[in-house]
Amino acid sequence: MRGDRVITYSPAYTLVPTYGCFNRCSYCNFRQDLGQSPPLSLEQAGQMLRSLQPTPVTEILILSGEVHPHSPDRPAWFQRLYDLAALALDRGFLPHTNAGPLSFEEMEQLKAVNVSLGLMVEQISPRLQHTVHRHAPSKQPEVRLEQLRWAGQLQIPFTTGLLLGLGESWDDRCQSLAAIAVIHQQWNHIQEVILQPYVPGSQEDWGNTPFAPADLVTLVTLAREILPATIALQIPPNLVSSATLLACLGAGARDLGGIGPKDEVNPDYSHGTLNHLRQLLLSDGWELVPRLPVYPAYLSWLSPQLQDQIDANSRSRQ
Numbered sequence: 361m362r363g364d365r366v367i368t369y370s371p372a373y374t375l376v377p378t379y380g381c382f383n384r385c386s387y388c389n390f391r392q393d394l395g396q397s398p399p400l401s402l403e404q405a406g407q408m409l410r411s412l413q414p415t416p417v418t419e420i421l422i423l424s425g426e427v428h429p430h431s432p433d434r435p436a437w438f439q440r441l442y443d444l445a446a447l448a449l450d451r452g453f454l455p456h457t458n459a460g461p462l463s464f465e466e467m468e469q470l471k472a473v474n475v476s477l478g479l480m481v482e483q484i485s486p487r488l489q490h491t492v493h494r495h496a497p498s499k500q501p502e503v504r505l506e507q508l509r510w511a512g513q514l515q516i517p518f519t520t521g522l523l524l525g526l527g528e529s530w531d532d533r534c535q536s537l538a539a540i541a542v543i544h545q546q547w548n549h550i551q552e553v554i555l556q557p558y559v560p561g562s563q564e565d566w567g568n569t570p571f572a573p574a575d576l577v578t579l580v581t582l583a584r585e586i587l588p589a590t591i592a593l594q595i596p597p598n599l600v601s602s603a604t605l606l607a608c609l610g611a612g613a614r615d616l617g618g619i620g621p622k623d624e625v626n627p628d629y630s631h632g633t634l635n636h637l638r639q640l641l642l643s644d645g646w647e648l649v650p651r652l653p654v655y656p657a658y659l660s661w662l663s664p665q666l667q668d669q670i671d672a673n674s675r676s677r678q
């Protein structure tokens with residue numbers, strides 16, 4: 361059954377350095393106003409990591425609200441991102457950070473303590489800067505695409521994706537995918553593309569209609585045509601029905617992303633049990649298999665220290 365019937369997921373736990381964010385994306389269920397969210401201390405993180413040590417978790421997803429690039433608070437905010445990733449590594453986990461746009465130097469520093477980094481392109485249509493991203497300077501398309509280029513230059517295995525249902529057209533979606541494909545062509549660093557449907561949550565003001573499930577299946581088909589075959593397509597299983605998930609797999613999606621106790625981005629939609637997912641996939645002949653937050657093709661890009669850590673990690677979990 362192995363081979364072309366395998367679907368992967370990453371056993372993950374999410375650490376949130378801060379929910380405070382200077383952007384206000386209309387659809388966000390995560391952010392708090394700056395100063396309202398006490399930062400996660402290294403002591404708290406250390407305790408949490410200790411409690412995760414006997415579990416199958418390998419990935420620590422570090423997902424953060426953002427401080428303005430020119431704010432005097434930026435260096436302390438960045439230092440915490442760095443320290444949390446270093447701590448997670450030290451405790452035997454593999455960090456993946458998605459904290460919004462970084463400077464080139466910040467990205468270079470995080471490469472030393474993360475096995476991959478991530479940033480959603482979301483959509484490259486500039487029209488959204490006048491609607492859902494009116495108060496979100498970090499979501500300027502050119503800023504996002506520049507992040508992808510810098511990650512390529514730095515040889516950082518990278519996760520990106522589209523956020524769907526923001527008011528974009530089919531042409532916008534295809535152009536966003538094409539922009540990712542063009543950048544990947546130059547550096548070969550995009551390991552996976554997430555197709556993330558907008559679903560309404562209880563913490564946002566926007567409350568738009570959810571992205572249509574049939575359109576998600578169509579988009580998987582289109583993405584498979586636009587992106588090279590080596591890039592995995594990821595569908596978050598907690599945001600779609602069982603039937604839609606199976607249809608997306610049938611259309612070419614091959615990964616379910618990080619699965620853990622809480623989806624911090626969509627806290628109203630918890631992941632079912634792994635057993636339930638495994639059974640569902642099995643009913644269509646798919647085998648659900650854990651993976652690391654770095655895809656195998658990119659291991660040689662990591663520092664010798666990170667490679668050693670991955671070796672130790674796989675030995676301890678055999």
Ligand SMILES: O=c1nc2n(C[C@H](O)[C@H](O)[C@H](O)CO)c3cc(O)ccc3cc-2c(=O)[nH]1
Pocket residue numbers: 370372419421456457458477478479480519520552554616617618619622623624625626652653654
């Ligand atoms: O549990 C989640 N994991 C999210 N992840 C983690 C993802 O599912 C994987 O665990 C990592 O990409 C590692 O392969 C993201 C990673 C990114 O780089 C960018 C966006 C996301 C979004 C989510 C998300 O909404 N929920």
Ligand SMILES: C[C@H]1O[C@@H](n2cnc3c(N)ncnc32)[C@H](O)[C@@H]1O
Pocket residue numbers: 387388389458479480482523556557558559561625626
């Ligand atoms: C971590 C990533 O999650 C996405 N994101 C933020 N809010 C939502 C939502 N309500 N639904 C789906 N995805 C969302 C953004 O694209 C962000 O970059």
Ligand code: SF4
Pocket residue numbers: 381382383384385388389390391424425426460496498
């Ligand atoms: S989606 Fe990210 S950038 Fe936008 S408000 Fe939420 S935390 Fe901030």
